[in-house]
Amino acid sequence: DSGVTQTPKHLITATGQRVTLRCSPRSGDLSVYWYQQSLDQGLQFLIQYYNGEERAKGNILERFSAQQFPDLHSELNLSSLELGDSALYFCASSLTGKRVGEQYFGPGTRLTVT
Amino acid sequence: TQLLEQSPQFLSIQEGENLTVYCNSSSVFSSLQWYRQEPGEGPVLLVTVVTGGEVKKLKRLTFQFGDARKDSSLHITAAQTGDTGLYLCAGPQGAQKLVFGQGTRLTINP
Numbered sequence: 001d002s003g004v005t006q007t008p009k010h011l012i013t014a015t016g017q018r019v020t021l022r023c024s025p026r027s028g029d030l031s032v033y034w035y036q037q038s039l040d041q042g043l044q045f046l047i048q049y050y051n052g053e054e055r056a057k058g059n060i061l062e063r064f065s066a067q068q069f070p071d072l073h074s075e076l077n078l079s080s081l082e083l084g085d086s087a088l089y090f091c092a093s094s095l096t097g098k099r100v101g102e103q104y105f106g107p108g109t110r111l112t113v114t
Numbered sequence: 115t116q117l118l119e120q121s122p123q124f125l126s127i128q129e130g131e132n133l134t135v136y137c138n139s140s141s142v143f144s145s146l147q148w149y150r151q152e153p154g155e156g157p158v159l160l161v162t163v164v165t166g167g168e169v170k171k172l173k174r175l176t177f178q179f180g181d182a183r184k185d186s187s188l189h190i191t192a193a194q195t196g197d198t199g200l201y202l203c204a205g206p207q208g209a210q211k212l213v214f215g216q217g218t219r220l221t222i223n224p
Contacts, residue, residue, distance in 0.1 A: 002156065004156070043214040043217075044214075045211050045212060045214075056210030102147065103159070105149075105157045107154075107156050108155070108156050
């Protein structure tokens with residue numbers, strides 16, 4: 001158990017819909033990272049937050065957004081969903097935000113868009 | 115963009131055999147991390163190597179960082195069925211981002 005929690009575990013929704021994925025980092029960790037993992041693309045970095053502020057952006061679509069709240073939990077919002085958005089979405093946390101360090105991953109949310 | 119290439123992509127061997135998987139790049143990395151991921155779960159950090167030429171051992175797993183810090187290897191001695199999983203290497207890209215290789219999917223057959 002990494003100490004990172006993600007909900008829900010599974011999510012099935014239709015194209016065009018909007019979903020919210022939630023992540024709680026390990027106790028004491030200030031950074032939260034979001035990743036998308038699909039069979040053909042591997043593990044792709046989406047976005048990082050540190051202590052409530054956006055720190056880095058990766059290959060995140062404009063239809064996707066995220067935020068980190070004062071209690072440090074984070075939410076990833078995916079809108080206007082397409083079939084190609086079906087993937088595993090992972091959240092990871094780390095203590096520091098100044099330099100990328102060792103990251104601890106949650107169990108993931110499996111999103112299926114039908 | 116720094117890329118990490120892992121080989122082989124797939125490896126299936128019998129229990130008790132030894133194996134080595136590789137993580138290569140044309141770029142220098144300040145450090146490299148190895149993760150193992152089991153089906154339906156998130157990647158779990160195994161080790162971080164930070165010094166060129168460094169060797170770290172974790173029970174039957176031996177990790178090596180290349181002298182030029184462009185490559186790394188993972189050697190497993192006397193593989194067990196519990197070693198089955200997806201092995202990912204990752205390295206920092208800039209100050210904030212971690213880039214992952216595509217992974218080696220390892221299957222240990224009883």
